């Protein structure tokens with residue numbers, strides 16, 4: 001049976017999700033930030049972590065965005081192959097949702113139409129949209145506004161198979177060290193390993209939408225996540241990059257099959273304002 | 282140590298502060314980010330070209346001006362800027378839009394390194410304080426020392442909280458830049474941390490070393 005979903009429903013949900021994601025963090029992020037304050041050894045670090053708690057509270061209560069960089073809207077769409085979208089184009093419906101969300105929600109418009117001519121589009125469109133066709137008759141939307149302080153510190157490494165797991169760990173630690181204070185630590189580190197050049201970047205981006213208290217289902221990857229988190233928190237960068245223990249809240253790694261000749265690794269750094277909202281229609 | 286200062290920020294003010302000090306600033310901030318800085322510097326370059334063009338029989342590539350001419354040029358350049366640059370504090374920030382009845386929206390710092398290319402020129406003309414987040418280049422640090430200036434960090438990603446310290450906001454220029462326009466803010470007890478002091482001490486480097494267990 002084909003299920004019909006109207007473009008208005010898509011637009012409305014995207015609009016609400018833009019506003020929601022920019023004012024409230026998910027439960028797992030909130031709890032993880034709270035826990036971090038108890039683990040911080042530096043007094044200045046603790047002070048900053050407490051400010052971040054207060055900031056979240058002010059944001060939610062007074063409807064002020066958590067961060068002024070309300071990001072470029074990244075949208076993951078998982079669309080069941082039994083879904084029929086009615087009333088227009090799915091793509092247009094998503095952009096329209098972003099446009100309405102950013103205008104009506106008093107969110108900052110940070111998108112320029114051309115990367116070199118750099119004229120602001122004044123409504124934060126277009127979004128960056130990734131589609132996946134899934135089984136069933138549901139549409140799952142995940143919206144992640146991405147700030148560029150941390151996005152700018154992200155990178156892709158095309159490693160050699162002989163670099164192995166140590167090479168991968170080294171690459172991730174290097175990316176985090178280089179990011180330092182610029183990425184508004186404590187950060188969340190999204191990693192993609194395998195696939196192709198673009199696939200590993202997408203894996204890394206998607207890893208950032210996984211709850212920070214959830215580990216990879218693959219045992220050796222889970223171990224690597226834990227080891228890297230521990231190592232990152234020994235780098236000394238700390239909250240705000242001003243020294244301390246809590247440099248990262250989580251390392252989330254996604255993997256994918258790759259070519260015999262390659263070992264691509266992407267590190268997508270996100271700040272403590274790791275925003276995402278998800279809905280199933 | 283917690284300290285309280287007011288703008289204008291003079292060489293006297295920066296002399297009393299060290300990297301690592303927690304400081305509350307009250308007074309006036311001028312807001313500018315990448316696109317605004319680009320225009321400020323273009324305005325200075327235009328003024329400078331015109332100044333040299335007016336000088337009689339001078340080698341245009343030879344920047345060694347005599348003292349009175351040097352001062353005259355500086356004066357012209359300062360006048361070309363849309364805000365009084367001497368002893369000013371510039372906040373690297375692009376706010377989210379204000380809701381009705383509020384002076385500003387979310388208003389935390391942006392990454393300062395994007396202003397590295399432009400900052401020394403403004404410091405040389407008298408700007409004393411930069412407020413942002415993240416690392417700076419050697420050129421900026423040298424310019425901080427040369428001008429007894431200072432780099433402060435505000436907490437990145439605390440824009441809702443920081444907005445509460447902003448009492449008023451007024452457009453200065455470049456309205457067409459939207460979130461990147463130049464603004465004049467009145468702030469009260471705005472919390473910052475001295476990262477690079479006027480002696481060139483850099484908290485980002487010293488603090489990480491202090492807490493690092495591995496490198």
Ligand code: SF4
Nearest residue numbers: 067147149184271438
């Ligand atoms: S990196 Fe994150 S917290 Fe920092 S300014 Fe950008 S969006 Fe905000």
